[in-house]
Amino acid sequence: xxxxxxxxxxxxxxxxxxxxxxxxxxxxxxxxxxxxxxxxxxxxxxxxxxxxxxxxxxxx
Numbered sequence: 765x766x767x768x769x770x771x772x773x774x775x776x777x778x779x780x781x782x783x784x785x786x787x788x789x790x791x792x793x794x795x796x797x798x799x800x801x802x803x804x805x806x807x808x809x810x811x812x813x814x815x816x817x818x819x820x821x822x823x824x
Contacts, residue, residue, distance in 0.1 A: 765802060765803065766803045766822055766823065766824055767800050767801065767802055767803060767822075767823045767824075768800070768801050768802075768803050768807060768811070768820055768821070768822060768823065769798060769799075769800050769820070769821045769822075769823050770790055770792065770798065770799050770800075770801060770811065770818055770819075770820050771796070771797070771798045771818065771819045771820075772787060772792040772793075772794070772795055772796065772797045772798075772817060772818060773795065773796075773817065773818065773819045774795070774816070774817045775795055776793075776794075776817070779817070782813075783813065783814050783817070786810050786813050786814050787814055787817065789810060790807075790810055792818075800823065803822070
């Protein structure tokens with residue numbers, strides 16, 4: 765199964781509380797934080813929710 769490397773590239777300051785919570789659920793707290801998550805529907809949904817804050821690349 766493929767994984768997704770997710771990096772926070774924009775600040776969470778001043779964002780909607782739900783968006784901050786979604787970033788926290790992905791393990792992202794500050795700019796430059798990266799995490800590797802499984803490529804599934806739950807992760808894709810989180811990315812769709814706050815995609816404007818993220819940089820996403822696929823890993824094998």
